[in-house]
Amino acid sequence: QVQLVESGGGLVQAGGSLRLSCTGSGIIFSTINVMAWYRQAPGNQRELVAFITRGGSINYADSVKGRFTISRDNVKNTVYLQMNSLKPEDTAVYYCNALTYKYPWGQGTQVTVSS
Numbered sequence: 001q002v003q004l005v006e007s008g009g010g011l012v013q014a015g016g017s018l019r020l021s022c023t024g025s026g027i028i029f030s031t032i033n034v035m036a037w038y039r040q041a042p043g044n045q046r047e048l049v050a051f052i053t054r055g056g057s058i059n060y061a062d063s064v065k066g067r068f069t070i071s072r073d074n075v076k077n078t079v080y081l082q083m084n085s086l087k088p089e090d091t092a093v094y095y096c097n098a099l100t101y102k103y104p105w106g107q108g109t110q111v112t113v114s115s
Contacts, residue, residue: 009109022096
């Protein structure tokens, strides 16, 4: 049974930083070509934030370019999202998953940025 677990969220002031982690059980990240971070703000649809390929190619949503950094450690079976210069509009629940085939969604981790 595949389980994705996100952690590292919290309450932070605008301009602050957080580092999110995503680990998986029943799943081997090194076999997944593209892993991604998503977020969903209240009243909004879930949106793609960033993704990273096994080869290290990376892509970011325009709204987070220059502020967020995605990385993956296949040995630790973990994907990270370093978030700097946070803005109130980054407030959302953050999830990780594969980019194409969607495994069962985890609980996500809440990120709240106060102004």
